Amino acid sequence: MIKIRRALLSVSDKTGLAEFGSSLSRLGVELISTGGTHKTLQDAGVNVAYVSEVTGFPEILEGRVKSLHPKIHAGILARRDKEEHLKQLDELGIGTIDLVVVNLYPFEATVAKPDVTMEEAIENIDIGGPTLIRAAAKNHAGVAVVVDPSDYAKIIQLLKTEGGLTDEFCRDLALKAFRHTARYDALIARFLGQDAAFPETLTLPWDKVADLRYGENPHQKAAFYQEPGHGPYTLAAAKQLHGKELSFNNINDTNGALELLKEFTNPTVVASKHTNPCGVASADDLATAFRLAYEGDPVSIFGGIIAVNRVVDAETAKQMSEIFLEVVVAPGFTAEALEILTVKPNIRLLQIEGLDEACGAKQKPWWDYKRVAGGLLVQAVDLGDLDPDKLQVVTKVTPTPQQLESMLFGWKVVKHVKSNAIVLASGTRTVGVGAGQMNRITAAELAIAGATDKAQGGVIASDAFFPFDDVVKAVAKAGVKAIIQPGGSVRDQDSIDAANEHGIAMVFTGVRHFKH
DSSP, X not given: OBOOOEEEEEESOOTTXXXXXXXXXXXXXXXXXXHHHHHHHHHTTOOOEEHHHHHSXXXXXXXXXXXXXXXXXXXXXXXXXXXXHHHHHHHHTOOOOOEEEEEOOOHHHHHHSTTOOHHHHHHTOOSHHHXXXXXXXXXXXXXXXXXXXXXXXXXXXXXXXXXXBOHHHHHHHHHHHHHHHHHHHHHHHHHHTTTOSSOSSOOOOOEEEEEESOSSSTTSOEEEEEOTTSOTTSGGGOEEEESSOOOHHHHHHHHHHHHHHTTOOSSEEEEEETTEEEEEEEOSSHHHHHHHHHHHOTTTTTTEEEEESSOBOHHHHHHHHTSOEEEEEESOBOHHHHHHHTTSSSOEEEEOTTHHHHTTSOOOOOEEEEEETTEEEEEEOOOOOOOGGGOEEOSSSOOOHHHXXXXXXXXXXXXXXXXXXXXXXXXXXXXXEEOSOSSHHHHHHHHHHHHGGGGTTOEEEESSOOSSSHHHHHHHHHTOOEEEEOOOOTTHHHHHHHHHHTTOEEEEOSOOOOOO
8 A cells, every 4th residue: 555645746738637636735745746737736726846846956948857856756766665765865855756647748739730840849749757657657666656637536535545545556557657658659759750651660559449349259359449640530530429339340341431432522322341342322412322322232231331421311311221230420410310310229320520521532641550460561551543544545445434434433442342352333333342252253253243234334343453354254244344454464465355355445554452
């Protein structure tokens, strides 16, 4: 049990500070403080000493040096179980400090500003704070360290009821403290090294959003973390308006639908199942887009995920309510739409404000991480921008403007389908999707089978080149009239010849979209 007789408080986040300081003072704890923390406590009528009164040394270098002094750090680091440590403190007139309450300069908020300068960022790198935190956390056998205002109430409660803080609680506080400084340093390293793609040592800050009921399967434990500073249009920023809590699979599947949705500016609906799109459509209005996406695969959409880039209206909500859906994510819902959809108690309704404006906008480059046993694969995310003017027509037949529009639509979709992938589109809707196959012809056959007679006059998009002409022959038999693919196979000419033989237009993009 650690008795708290003397405490040092120096915080950037003043949440709950006055009440906490007052409570400590009423319990007979001597308080030491710095700068704005000292002023806040004094203004609240709390008896608190300024750190310079303890050290006998003034604050210097425009506040860069305040608490970096032996009379502070010796009081924190002295081991209470070592007589020689305590004797040295006594000889030097240094009192022990039993509680260190510190949180750090707002570096994360500072560098999140679009116009932040390097000088401003550097001045918001805290030095004294992490030093105090790490010293107290190291000596947690005799010192309690607090970095989170949410712990204030429990500390006061324990001091009132138990007369001190338990060893186990102080160990937990120390663990939180080390994680706090590690995250802080990781944010600094990420900012200063933002132009270095692959550093020799990779440190990544992640913040827990929620514990999940289980992972992909009920016997797997799971949690959801977000990457700081990644932006407001991610699933981590979504507000849940209705329904059961999100599961691991809900989050993973919805993320896939959301990232595909961001490709489109027109009213668009993405229906997704197990991270693959099963129906995608763009139209003049959301209700029409939903109907077309549903018709793209009315079987797979059951129990699926829906992502839309317009506010859900009553007409669209009525269609949604007629089938079982796990999640609907949108920039918003009208009152009538909410009334219709919330009749179902379990459907998860997620709102991401501004999603409609983010869709179709140029995305900021970021990193994609894939965990492997014993390691981590890191790559730039596949933004895959395509200039329609740079498409290479390789066949005798040139695609019509309508076919070209459909090709580009299918190309955006196939980028988000697990490889090997073939997307069959008619206009600006999918009619068949072949995903995650070990060979390309099977993916094509699945897309054709799903499309049935809707393949007639349609186009296909392939995420990678054709190693043989079998895909061209298969889709020609189904009535496909245009193909978009990367090209680059040593046997490209075989596929070009087959397309010419069947009067099919084919274009090469020069870009591959493998997704594993």
